[in-house]
Amino acid sequence: QVQLQESGPGLVKPSQTLSLTCTVSGGSISSGGYYWSWIRQHPGKGLEWIGYIYYSGSTYYNPSLKSRVTISVDTSKNQFSLKLSSVTAADTAVYYCARDDYDYDAFDIWGQGTMVTVSS
Amino acid sequence: EIVLTQSPATLSLSPGERATLSCRASQSVSSYLAWYQQKPGQAPRLLIYDASNRATGIPARFSGSGSGTDFTLTISSLEPEDFAVYYCQQRSNWFTFGPGTKVDIK
Numbered sequence: 001q002v003q004l005q006e007s008g009p010g011l012v013k014p015s016q017t018l019s020l021t022c023t024v025s026g027g028s029i030s031s032g033g034y035y036w037s038w039i040r041q042h043p044g045k046g047l048e049w050i051g052y053i054y055y056s057g058s059t060y061y062n063p064s065l066k067s068r069v070t071i072s073v074d075t076s077k078n079q080f081s082l083k084l085s086s087v088t089a090a091d092t093a094v095y096y097c098a099r100d101d102y103d104y105d106a107f108d109i110w111g112q113g114t115m116v117t118v119s120s
Numbered sequence: 121e122i123v124l125t126q127s128p129a130t131l132s133l134s135p136g137e138r139a140t141l142s143c144r145a146s147q148s149v150s151s152y153l154a155w156y157q158q159k160p161g162q163a164p165r166l167l168i169y170d171a172s173n174r175a176t177g178i179p180a181r182f183s184g185s186g187s188g189t190d191f192t193l194t195i196s197s198l199e200p201e202d203f204a205v206y207y208c209q210q211r212s213n214w215f216t217f218g219p220g221t222k223v224d225i226k
Contacts, residue, residue, distance in 0.1 A: 037215075047164065047207060049215035062214060063121075096163055105170055105211045106154035110163035 002027040004097050004111035012091075012118050018084040022097030022111060029078045030055040035100040037107065038071060038082045040093040048093075052100060053080055087118045122146055124208055124218035132226040139195040141221045143208035148188045152212040155184055155193045158220075159204045167206075168193060198223070 008020035022036070029036060037052040051061035053071045061069045070083040084091060094115050098107040123146040133139055143153065151171040156164035166175040168184035171191060181196040195202055203225050208218040 046219045047209070047217040049217070060214065098163075100211075104154070104166070104173075104175070105152050106166050106175075106209065107156075107164070108166045108169075108175060110165075113163050 002099065002109050004099065004109060006095060006097050006111045006114040008114060008116070010115055010117060012087055012116060013120050014088055014118055015086055018082070018087050018091060018095075018116055018118070020082045020095055020097075020114065020116070021079050022081070024078045024080075024099075028075075029073065029080065030075050033102050035102065036071075036073065036080045037098045037100050039096045039098055039107070039110075041096070041113070042090075042093045050082065050084075050095075089118050092116065092118045122149060122210055122213045122216055124210060124216055126206075126208060126218040126221045128221060129219070130222045130224060132224055133198055134226045135198050135200055137198050139193075139198055139202070139223055141193040141195075141206055141223075143186075143191040143193070143218050145189045145191075145210060145212075149210040149212035151187050152210055153184075153186065153191050154209045154211075155182075156207045156209065157202075157204045158207065164207060195223075 003025045005023045012018045035052040038050040053059045068085045073080040094113040096113045097111045099109040101108045125144045127142045153171045155168040158164040172184045183194045205220045205222045207220045
């Protein structure tokens with residue numbers, strides 16, 4: 001079955017760019033009907049959707065983060081990536097990648113999550 | 121932005137009891153409402169989509185209802201593994217999540 005795995009640095013300095021990659025296994029990222037999302041969870045808090053990408057490259061971002069977010073896809077590697085620029089301590093969170101099944105209108109598959117701390 | 125409000129914040133119940141969780145949207149989301157369960161150190165797990173449809177592999181004791189702005193997740197008889205935090209999520213207007221309801225053991 002499809003599995004997602006996040007990877008990337010666990011520590012980022014303030015003002016720098018956070019970069020994470022999600023590797024999709026057990027299925028093709030190019031399969032239609034799915035959007036590939038990034039979601040984060042601040043420590044002890046709720047969930048915040050960051051944005052998604054379709055395999056074609058079309059994207060949609062949370063308006064509150066849009067100015068700092070870039071999501072890209074590499075279909076040859078079956079991966080999609082997140083870049084969040086100008087980070088501050090407020091960006092410290094667990095970052096999840098997730099599959100949004102268009103038929104479900106929901107996130108049916110999630111990665112295990114990766115903790116990213118913003119600190120000097 | 122559509123804001124989701126969940127109540128109660130915490131629900132203290134015993135195994136075997138019925139749990140009723142509420143999610144209210146600041147404006148209509150039609151039936152574009154999902155429910156997730158999250159346990160400590162784990163990613164959320166999809167339980168219900170489109171307000172009332174159980175996701176694959178979800179036990180029948182979980183059920184969802186509602187439309188428009190008011191939604192309910194019901195767990196008919198709590199099992200020990202059901203004690204967790206539950207989030208609702210809408211996708212009518214991009215995606216937002218509720219703040220969660222923690223179901224803990226009384």
